[in-house]
Amino acid sequence: MAVTVRVAAGVVLALSALLALAQAEDPYLFFEWKVTYGTKNLLGKPQKVILINGEFPGPRINCSSNNNIVVNVFNQLDQPLLFHWNGIQHRKNSWMDGLLGTNCPIAPNTNFTYKWQPKDQIGTFFYFPIIGMQRAAGGYGAITVVSRLLIPVPFDPPPPESDHVVLIGDWYTKDHEVMARMLDAGRSVGRPEGVLINGKGGPDAAAAPMFTFEAGKTYRFRVCNTGIKASLNFRIQGHDMKLVEMEGSHTVQDMYDSLDVHVGHCLSVLVDADQKPGDYYMVASTRFIHDARSVMAVIRYAGSNTPPSPNVPEPPAGWAWSINQWRSFRWNLTASAARPNPQGSYHYGQINITRTIKLMVSRGHIDGKLKYGFNGVSHRDTETPLKLAEYFNVTDGVFSYNQMGDVPPAVNGPLSVIPNVITAEFRTFIEIIFENPEKSMDSLHLDGYAFFGVGMGPGKWSPELRKTYNLLDAVSRHTIQVYPRSWSAIMLTFDNAGMWNIRSNIWERHYLGEQLYMSVVSPARSLRDEYNMPDNALRCGKVVGLPMPPSYAPAR
Template sequence: MGEGTAGRHLHLTIGEAPTGYPHQRSVPRPQHQFHHEQQHCHQRLQQPGRALPPHLERHPTQEEFMDGRNARHQLPHPPRRKLHLPLPGEGPDRKLLLLSLHRNAPRRRRLRRPQSEQPPPHPRPLPRSRGRLHRSHRRLVQQGPQDPAAHLRHGSHPGASPNGVLINGESHRAGEADDGSRKPLFTMKPDKVYNYRICNVGLRNPLNFRIQDHPLKLVEMDGSHTVQNVYESLDIHVGQCFSVLVTANQPVKRYYMVASSRFTKYDLSAVALIAYEAAPAEAPSAELPPSPVGWAWSLNQFRSFRWNLTASAARPNPQGSYHYGGIEITRTIKIANTAGTVDGKLRYAVNGVSFVHPSDSTPLKLAEYYGVADKVFKYDVIGDEPPATDDRNNIKLDVVVINGTFRNFVEIVFENHEKGVQSWHVDGYSFFAVGMDVGKWSPKSRKNYNLLDAVSRHTIQVYPKSWSAILLTLDNAGMWNVRSNAWERHYLGQQFYISVVSPARSLRDEYSLPDISLRCGIIKDLPTPPPYTI
């Protein structure tokens, strides 16, 4: 932005309207200190993305124990029992990636972020003002199961597909009755630049985002600054967040921003109204920018994403000796997702095994921390290679924990043998999304990896009959969840854990178990292990 240019940071969440599904995740109140009285079964706290500046980043284990998905650290809370947890200020995080945000937006408060005395260089001029948006919600629900989780546990198919798209909790169609009195979602001043952060918090489908007559300059994804390429539209997969700069340099009137489903047999879309200041109260043109066709276009767009190596970020020095492109790979893990049945019930599997929690409810991390992991689960029940054939009728149920070696440099290849697009999330790490292509992966595929400026991120999509490859260093000790971002898939077993143990038992690598942690299962009455030392 030039001299005198003002702007605002504006958050935008898009996702499908569920047909009877529950909240995808619960939303904690993002404050320094919050008081939570648990009335239901579980409390789950989401971790932030790992690509944060050092002064905004929590210690790995503090982050791990506060994330309910990580080995179910947050045990079931007894009714009417109060729990106090400190939450430090955080930067951009995955709390925005919550479907529940659509329903709880009016109560949401902005995070208070600590500021360094001398902030590091920024890759783009900062707006002079910040916008804080409170979102309303209009829920679209058709006939559906009253308890979808029980519906899935009984072996039934997830049922009807999502029946609409929501933009910040609202769903409108272009051309519907509008006399110009509808209030715009955002208002822009002419010749100013605005930073929109778009998050796909849907249950299942990728969405394409675009704005009438306004190009999108991509500047950030999943917490990493990107090379500032300009796009007419962006495919945003489930669980992903993009930041774009939009310049208000078009005629002063009203425009539509559009979100539409991708790679589906049915077409779902929604529009939201944006307006220039002092624009006439007239409905925008009903002629919307077209959505791209096919997933080859989306694959090529992924290949255009590049990390901004000149921007400030918490990452290895690109000119130093520890650049990811020059590190020897010590282990390759291939992950293949399948869908099938077990005892006539629908299950989703990873390398032929569908994840289930231990029968005695002992959290995996606590079993390992107390030294009784062998009584709760076995390591490496899946191999580093998927089965030669996808046998839908031979899926096994088990606790899936991969034994990782601390500080090893690992290559994980996600293979998608199914017809739908997959989206994966890795807890506890940011990884380098280095490659993606059709067909099956082989060692020869590495010659097409981006080993210079792949974006550091925590979600990755896998197209039908294709593969995606990521590289990461297992330098964050803990028990970390790798899961499908599709709600029904990870609920029915498309997930696993990676155990990363620091042999030093040092506070430099991992905190000791917090005193407020609840104990259950076989470790409930065991003596607490000695704390970690420096």
């Protein structure tokens, strides 16, 4: 006999809600940006600056781990535009990396919507415009990713009273298009005219308090060097700083009276308001360049009318101090949080290296014009983005793989100016050595990954120097500095399929070719490893009008 089961409407609704919850995506945050030029009086001179919704620096993207970030960018400049999300790993999604090797530019008077996710990430990052020398004109802002509410943060209670962003960077008063023409003509852009802190420089930075302290409280400062050339030393008059995070990794919480922050690098410190109420200077000064520049902003204790002391602490001297400070940084292995994805577990020092790539900075002249590169190859961008050419299998006439060797040539010859793309086998553990034979600092960045910065030192690298590596608790991050005539070593697993940029953060070097792309292809062609090309992806070059390639198979 058939039995009829009647279910109350309320029960059906409850079951539907539970099913929807089980299938729900992570929360979405939506942003709409209008990107324009504006005039700002910086360092005592009016100049053209890139604004986002009329702001410089641009709006802060404040989100939680795994949030879906949707940014609709309206390009109201008179030239193409792309935004890069510096330090966001874009798991399986180099489509949203915002580089000329992965994306077609956003044409003037058009818009494009980025969608990305800080997957399994926390920490401090920033975004900036990537094309040409636009980065020297502003358009940058902070990205802060906090842990989910149920994940404990390794800070002593109570939590920080406030969470402040401090964007410091050198600044040029030359127009960014003038700087590009100087480089195109074989000239250097020279040294910066000054330093900005949160978009203010000179007397304007200290004209009014930038932050306010309440005595007895603790404050978090997220500091990023958003400049294009100079390492900076950051310090707060009369206050020590507790380092707690670097580029997505909680660190061992040591105390510092000043910290070197290199170009493209970010970190977080906790500062106790434990001094006599008054005004105090927050200072950023250039390092390792002649004609040093500084900027000072004021932190005021609530109710204070005492001006800052004129005795401002000087920055440290020399790079030996700086490298020793770097050696003091350690990953906090006991912290609970979303972690960046080096995918080497905590025991990366016990994983066999399958390949060593040694990247030596190359410098030379072609037709009298200065160029930079790696291992004798100076990168140039292509009309068809490399990722699109690879995805549509139209690489002929666009680029060839592995034109650069894993080791620099024994004899320095003329630089080759070509699209520089090398391949990495999926999920292999690789060691990369950066050597900087120049007299100036370098800062290197790898998109799509966090890596372990295991070692650095003066002179040339040799295999014996592996004995000096930190194979236990090196901080997992995405940038590393290379001191003059020195080397730095990193290790990572190439498990994030896509087309990823390795580049100098020194933007003059980057513009002149010190970059390459790493193609990491999953043999499975599965959505488990990489997303399909988004429906809204812009097309340009050889892929215009081509039919879509077969989609990747669903993950099994």
